[in-house]
Amino acid sequence: MFFLKKSFSRKVSLLFFSCFIFTFILPFISLSLLPSSPSLNVAIASESPAAGSVPSGEAGVPVEGKTKVKAEEGKKPAQGKVEGEEAKKSAYMAAPKLKVEDYPIVKGFNSRIAVWIVSQLHLFFGAFVLAVPIFVLVIEGIGLSTKDERYDHMAHEFIKVSMTAFSITASLGGLLAFMFVSFYPDFFKYMAGIFGKTMIIYAILFFGESFCLYIYYYGWDRMNEGFSKWVHLTMGLMLNVFGMTLMVLSNAWVSFMMAPSGIDDAGVFSGNIWAAIRGPLWNPINLHRFIANIAFGGSIVGAYAAYKFLSAKSDEEKAHYDWMGYTANFIAIFGFLPLPFAGYWLMKEMYSYSQQMGITAMGGAFAWLFIIQAVLIGALFLGANYYLWCGMGRIKGSERYTPAIKYLIVVIVVCFLVWFTPHTLIMTSKEVTQVGGTHHPVLGYLGVMSAKNTAVNILIVSTFLSFMLYRRSNKIATVSWAGVGNALQVALFTAGAINIVSLGVYGYYIPANIRIGLSIPQVMTTLTIIIVSSVLDGFMYKGAKSTGPIEWGKMAPRSQYALFLLAVSFTWLMGLMGYVRSALRQHWHVYTVLRDNSVDAYTPTLGYAAGIITITVYIFIALVMFAFWIANFSAKKHSEASH
Amino acid sequence: MKVFIRIVIFSVLISMAYWGFSNYGIPQIIPEPPPVEEQISGSMTVDQYIALGGKIFNGKGTCTLCHNPVGGRAPLLIESGKDGAPIGARAADRLKDPQYKGKAKTAEEYIHESMVEPSAFVIAGYGKPGTNDSESPMPNVSKGSIGLNEAEIGAVIAYLQKSAGVQVTVKLPTGPAPIAAAAPAEPQSAKTPEEAIAKHGCTTCHKIPGIEEAGDVGPDLTGLSKRAGKTVKGLIPEQYIMQSILTPDAYTVKGFEPGTMPADLGEKMTVKELDMIIKYLLEKKG
Numbered sequence: 023m024f025f026l027k028k029s030f031s032r033k034v035s036l037l038f039f040s041c042f043i044f045t046f047i048l049p050f051i052s053l054s055l056l057p058s059s060p061s062l063n064v065a066i067a068s069e070s071p072a073a074g075s076v077p078s079g080e081a082g083v084p085v086e087g088k089t090k091v092k093a094e095e096g097k098k099p100a101q102g103k104v105e106g107e108e109a110k111k112s113a114y115m116a117a118p119k120l121k122v123e124d125y126p127i128v129k130g131f132n133s134r135i136a137v138w139i140v141s142q143l144h145l146f147f148g149a150f151v152l153a154v155p156i157f158v159l160v161i162e163g164i165g166l167s168t169k170d171e172r173y174d175h176m177a178h179e180f181i182k183v184s185m186t187a188f189s190i191t192a193s194l195g196g197l198l199a200f201m202f203v204s205f206y207p208d209f210f211k212y213m214a215g216i217f218g219k220t221m222i223i224y225a226i227l228f229f230g231e232s233f234c235l236y237i238y239y240y241g242w243d244r245m246n247e248g249f250s251k252w253v254h255l256t257m258g259l260m261l262n263v264f265g266m267t268l269m270v271l272s273n274a275w276v277s278f279m280m281a282p283s284g285i286d287d288a289g290v291f292s293g294n295i296w297a298a299i300r301g302p303l304w305n306p307i308n309l310h311r312f313i314a315n316i317a318f319g320g321s322i323v324g325a326y327a328a329y330k331f332l333s334a335k336s337d338e339e340k341a342h343y344d345w346m347g348y349t350a351n352f353i354a355i356f357g358f359l360p361l362p363f364a365g366y367w368l369m370k371e372m373y374s375y376s377q378q379m380g381i382t383a384m385g386g387a388f389a390w391l392f393i394i395q396a397v398l399i400g401a402l403f404l405g406a407n408y409y410l411w412c413g414m415g416r417i418k419g420s421e422r423y424t425p426a427i428k429y430l431i432v433v434i435v436v437c438f439l440v441w442f443t444p445h446t447l448i449m450t451s452k453e454v455t456q457v458g459g460t461h462h463p464v465l466g467y468l469g470v471m472s473a474k475n476t477a478v479n480i481l482i483v484s485t486f487l488s489f490m491l492y493r494r495s496n497k498i499a500t501v502s503w504a505g506v507g508n509a510l511q512v513a514l515f516t517a518g519a520i521n522i523v524s525l526g527v528y529g530y531y532i533p534a535n536i537r538i539g540l541s542i543p544q545v546m547t548t549l550t551i552i553i554v555s556s557v558l559d560g561f562m563y564k565g566a567k568s569t570g571p572i573e574w575g576k577m578a579p580r581s582q583y584a585l586f587l588l589a590v591s592f593t594w595l596m597g598l599m600g601y602v603r604s605a606l607r608q609h610w611h612v613y614t615v616l617r618d619n620s621v622d623a624y625t626p627t628l629g630y631a632a633g634i635i636t637i638t639v640y641i642f643i644a645l646v647m648f649a650f651w652i653a654n655f656s657a658k659k660h661s662e663a664s665h
Numbered sequence: 666m667k668v669f670i671r672i673v674i675f676s677v678l679i680s681m682a683y684w685g686f687s688n689y690g691i692p693q694i695i696p697e698p699p700p701v702e703e704q705i706s707g708s709m710t711v712d713q714y715i716a717l718g719g720k721i722f723n724g725k726g727t728c729t730l731c732h733n734p735v736g737g738r739a740p741l742l743i744e745s746g747k748d749g750a751p752i753g754a755r756a757a758d759r760l761k762d763p764q765y766k767g768k769a770k771t772a773e774e775y776i777h778e779s780m781v782e783p784s785a786f787v788i789a790g791y792g793k794p795g796t797n798d799s800e801s802p803m804p805n806v807s808k809g810s811i812g813l814n815e816a817e818i819g820a821v822i823a824y825l826q827k828s829a830g831v832q833v834t835v836k837l838p839t840g841p842a843p844i845a846a847a848a849p850a851e852p853q854s855a856k857t858p859e860e861a862i863a864k865h866g867c868t869t870c871h872k873i874p875g876i877e878e879a880g881d882v883g884p885d886l887t888g889l890s891k892r893a894g895k896t897v898k899g900l901i902p903e904q905y906i907m908q909s910i911l912t913p914d915a916y917t918v919k920g921f922e923p924g925t926m927p928a929d930l931g932e933k934m935t936v937k938e939l940d941m942i943i944k945y946l947l948e949k950k951g
Contacts, residue, residue, distance in 0.1 A: 287808055332668045374793065377738065377802045378810065381730045390691045397686055444691070583675060590679045609699035614809035618699075625696035632687030636680050643676055 114215060117289025117616040118208050125620040126204060133205035134622035135634060140198045142600055142638045143645070146318075146593060147191040148272075149311070150646075152265045153319025154184040155238075157353050159258040166251060176346055178242050183326050185239060186649035192228070206620075209611045216284070216291045216298050217275055224271050231264035266312075273307045274299040279612050280603070281375045289615035302375040306368035313364050317357030318592050324350030325589035326650055328582035341575035347585055348413060348574075354588060355406050355489065359482055359552070363545050372606075373538075379613070383606055384471075391602050391628055393444050396474070398595040400438035403481050405587040407434060410492045412581035419569030420495035433484050440477040443468040472529030475541045479522045479548045486552050487515065490559060497566040507562040511555055518551040593642055597635035605631070700725035705816040705838050711823070712903075714837055716936045718824025719911040721817050723931030726806060728821070734914050734923065739803065740788050743828035743908065744915035748788060752776060753829025759786065773834045776822045780806045780813075828908055828915070830900055854937040858945035861938040865930060874949040883926060884918045890947045906943045910934070 118124075125133065158177045165173030202210040214221060238257040245254035278284075284298030285291050291298065327347035334340040373380035382388065411427050414420035467473065499507070525544050529537040607613045609623040617623075703717060703725075722728045722743075731739035740748040749755045756772035759765060767785035769775040778785050783801035792798030806813045806821075813821070816838040823835040855861035859876065862868060868876055870883035893902035897916050900908065908915050913926035934942075 329668065329672060332672070374802075376804065376810075378727055378730055378804060381738075390694065393691055394683070394687050397690075398683065586672060586675055587679060590676045591683075594680060594683050608696075608810070610810065623699050627693040627695055628691060629688035629693045632684045636684040639680050640677070643673075 114291035114293065115212070117212055117285075117612065120208055120617065120619045122619060122621060124208050126207065128204055131205070132622070133201075133620065137198070137201050137205060138601075138634055139638050139641070140194060140201055142597055142635075143642055144191065144194040144198050145600055146596065146638075146642045147187050147194060147645075148269075149315040149318045149596065150322055151184050151187050151191050152269055153315040153357075154180055154187075154323065155235075155258060155261045155265060156316060157319065159255070159262060161349070162255060162258060166255070172342075172345070174246070176342075176349065179346070180323055181239055181242075183323060183650055183653045185235075186652045187646070188232070188235060190645055190649065206611070209616065212289070212612070212616055213275060213278075216295070217278070219295065220271050220274065220299070224268060227264050227268050227271070231261060231268060234258075234261035234264060269311060269315075270304075270308050273311060274301070274304055276603075277301045277303040277307050280379075280607060281372075282612050282615050285615065287615075289612065302371050303368065306364070306371045310361070310364040310368050313357050313361050314596065315357075317354050317361060318596060320350050320353030320355075320357060321585075321589045321592040322646065324354055324585040325646075326350075328585035329650070331577070331582050332579060337575055340577075344416075344574045344577050347582065351406065351409055351585060351588070354592070355485065358402065358406070359485065362478055362482070363549075366541055366545065370538075376613075379606055382608070383602065388602055388605065390444070391598065391631075393442055394598060394628065394632070395595065396438075396442035398591050398598065399478075400442060401591045402588060402595070403434060403438065403485055405584045405591065407431075407485055407488045409581055409584040409588075410488045412578055412584070414492055414495050415578065416573045416576040417492075417495040417570075418573075419497070420492075423491040423495060426491060427488075430484055430488055434481060437477040437481040437484070440468050440473050441481070443473070467530070470530075472526045472537060472540070475529075475544055476522055476526030479544050480519060482548050483515065483518065483522070483551055486555070490555065493559070494563065496569045496572060497563050498569060499562045499566050501562055501564070504562055507558055511558055514551055514554055514558075518547050521547045590639065590643070593639050594635060597638050598631075601631050601635060697724065702814060703817055703820070705820065709837060711833060711837065712940075713936055714820050714835075715823045715827045715833065716907070716939055717817075718820035718822070718827075719907065720931050720936070721813065721821050722824055723911055723929065725817075726811060726813060726821060729912075729928060731803070733928070739791055742825055743912050751825070751829035752779075753826040753831045755829075762786070771834070772831075773822055773826070776825060777818060779803075780818055780821070827904060828912070830898075830904070854935040855941070858941040861934075861941050862945070864938070865934060865942075867942075870926070873946070875945075884921060886946060890949065893947070902947055903943055906946055907939065910939065910942065 158181045161173050161177040161180065165171065165177060234257050238254065238261050241254060241257070245251060245257075278298055278301055281301045281303045282289070282298075283301035284294050284296075324347055327343045327350050331340055331343035331347055334343055369380065369383070372383065384392065407430065414424065414427075501507070522544050525540050525547075529540050532540075605625055608625055609618050610616065611618050703721065705714075705717065709717070728742065732742045734741060734744070734746065740746070740752070742752040744751055749758070753772070753776070756775045759775055760769060760772070765786050767775070767778050767782070769778045769785075782805065783803035784799070787798045787801045789798050791801065793800045793802045804811060807815075807818065819835045819838065823833045826833045826835070855864050862873060862876060867873060868878040868880060870880040872879035872881065872885040872887060874887050889906070890902065893905045894900075896918075897905055897908070905916075911931040913928060913930075914923045917923040
């Protein structure tokens with residue numbers, strides 16, 4: 023009689039409701055974007071600039087008025103596709119050839135620095151508010167399925183700290199749009215000429231996101247039981263759907279600026295918005311940002327938990343925030359481990375799109391930037407592992423694994439050192455003479471991709487091993503084949519490490535263009551180790567004997583600083599990588615199409631970029647602290663009222 | 666409050682550490698300014714035109730990003746390698762290749778076609794992955810981010826032909842220089858060859874007759890005028906020295922490591938300085 027249960031029928035009806043929303047919203051967006059859509063044709067006509075709007079002598083393509091496009095399409099629906107495309111094409115302007123005087127000067131502002139800082143801050147907050155609802159939904163779901171209210175409370179607290187961040191994100195987005203219009207009007211006009219429709223959809227979706235967010239947050243306590251809990255979860259899901267759609271839409275603008283598509287050599291838009299959106303870098307950036315957002319969001323709420331832990335007055339509070347910090351760190355590492363692989367994909371696609379751009383990134387002016395990146399990622403790995411090792415102290419039974427930590431430290435430090443060894447060294451002429459060249463005779467070999475790929479894969483495997491030891495700390499496997507299982511895992515890690523190192527060494531003996539392909543089997547080896555080991559562990563520790571509970575709250579205060587290290591390093595890393603992604607366009611607003619001829623159209627030194635990134639990180643930290651303070655301010659009021 | 670202050674100080678210090686490393690732990694390379702259209706006029710000599718081609722080849726054209734002996738991403742152009750003689754010399758043979766389906770009739774046209782229509786003929790092993798060598802990863806140099814004009818392309822072809830030791834068939838451009846859009850101030854040339862040598866730090870690695878400061882990382886240039894014409898077959902002394910400065914890895918003197926001499930001197934040196942240094946080295950018998 024299960025099928026006739028009332029709750030079941032409600033769940034089914036909710037499912038239908040969700041499906042209805044999805045089937046309504048998604049086709050609406052697709053129909054609006056796809057070129058075959060009749061609504062787009064109207065939009066094309068309405069978005070087309072008037073004949074006189076293109077600066078004379080710059081377009082290179084005859085510009086026709088919107089009436090003609092509309093009339094032709096109306097009169098000749100059966101005409102060939104080519105003719106239709108031509109009509110659409112002629113309705114758009116070529117990328118303008120800008121001069122210095124085309125960039126307005128707003129007294130008291132440096133256009134580039136202002137846009138740089140505001141866009142980066144918008145990205146920081148955007149990443150945070152997109153990430154938090156993802157893991158909040160998952161944690162709430164876990165709470166519902168395990169019927170453990172602690173998960174529900176934690177999820178609620180996570181979303182609470184992100185509430186002010188939503189407003190800040192929106193404010194920064196508005197500020198950024200005004201800055202584009204004020205400082206770079208021609209660039210914005212060109213982009214709006216192509217993406218205007220998606221920009222309006224973006225704003226409308228933001229309403230949807232806000233709607234779901236407010237119901238999700240303010241309805242948390244009211245919609246906490248029975249059917250209403252499922253409605254609440256659906257709201258959380260919808261919040262994420264809106265958030266993700268917003269992200270992929272804005273990614274389309276960014277990826278278009280790096281690798282434009284859907285336009286001709288002069289920058290004239292073909293009229294096919296889908297072609298402009300789906301550029302070669304769109305999906306790699308979507309994936310990279312999605313994963314990075316989770317890691318970043320985890321690290322920021324981890325910092326919040328660490329702050330609360332350090333300020334906690336009672337053991338109960340300490341235990342709660344210790345657990346929250348552990349969960350946040352888990353989320354950050356969960357997102358962080360696959361991030362390099364998404365990065366490889368992005369770089370591979372970048373190379374495929376433009377070998378010139380790829381080489382500029384990795385072997386040209388920005389090569390040293392990746393040494394800074396290596397230092398940051400090294401700090402992240404060390405911080406994350408240190409936190410895990412400290413965490414083992416609160417678990418009875420972990421003594422069995424503590425001897426392994428010293429070996430893990432050695433491996434991680436060695437990998438870190440390999441990763442940040444540069445190819446060429448900074449030396450005086452006297453030192454160059456002594457060394458015999460700019461490459462160190464021994465260390466120079468560690469500066470190439472073969473060594474670096476090997477180091478990062480071993481780093482990931484070692485961090486995963488740390489996590490496995492942590493998870494096993496208070497468990498003793500009771501299955502009969504536990505010995506065999508352990509032996510299999512040792513064999514798996516050993517064979518995997520040998521394979522990764524062998525592939526790295528082999529890379530020295532083959533040409534660079536073939537060598538870059540070796541990163542794929544290395545990554546596959548790492549993934550195999552992680553997946554097979556996790557599955558094996560899952561079966562092996564099913565019904566395992568416990569050596570005692572985890573004593574939450576019994577954590578050294580110094581361990582909490584590792585969580586701050588993670589948060590600051592992630593933020594700085596995001597600022598750095600945001601800079602390089604943008605700077606790779608060099609003196610182009612839209613690469614190869616719309617040239618930047620402003621006075622700032624030069625690539626600054628890395629030291630200068632680091633200065634701007636640091637200032638941006640400080641502003642972000644200040645704003646995040648404000649958001650956290652507001653979250654606690656409200657909590658205090660609630661607490662006072664209840665007393 | 667104590668905790669709050671501690672956390673703020675900790676976070677500020679971490680950020681400062683990253684800032685410090687970025688400023689003092691790595692070299693502060695000043696990237697090249699955005700490229701501008703070269704000033705090419707009918708009053709140029711062939712040597713100046715060729716030198717300009719070398720400058721574009723090593724700079725604005727970004728050719729050496731891929732066409733270099735280190736990466737193996739693209740065929741070598743100004744030196745011999747596994748793909749045969751330098752491009753200036755092997756271009757004529759490419760036209761006879763049964764796989765060649767392009768429109769070029771002469772070696773010069775072939776090089777031109779390779780630059781503006783790279784997929785017309787892709788050398789085996791250098792195509793985009795998955796295209797079975799039917800598509801080249803090289804961009805059209807007359808468009809996109811490189812955007813060379815015809816006179817600049819001609820200068821590069823002249824440089825490639827000269828580097829290969831074959832006759833330069835490219836005609837010198839006629840007429841006035843095209844007006845460059847908002848070109849930045851031209852770099853100041855050194856006034857004397859000694860000043861040029863000091864400016865580009867040649868004596869850090871080389872011993873040069875007539876100059877006191879000397880290094881031994883690179884070859885001793887004493888007596889270079891005598892051996893320059895005999896070192897690389899087909900290159901006269903001026904060509905050999907120019908090639909050694911602009912594309913140092915084209916030929917490495919026995920006993921020295923390739924990749925040691927900076928490859929970007931062509932971007933940093935003015936044509937006048939290059940001329941002065943070549944003449945100085947040829948005149949100083951040492």
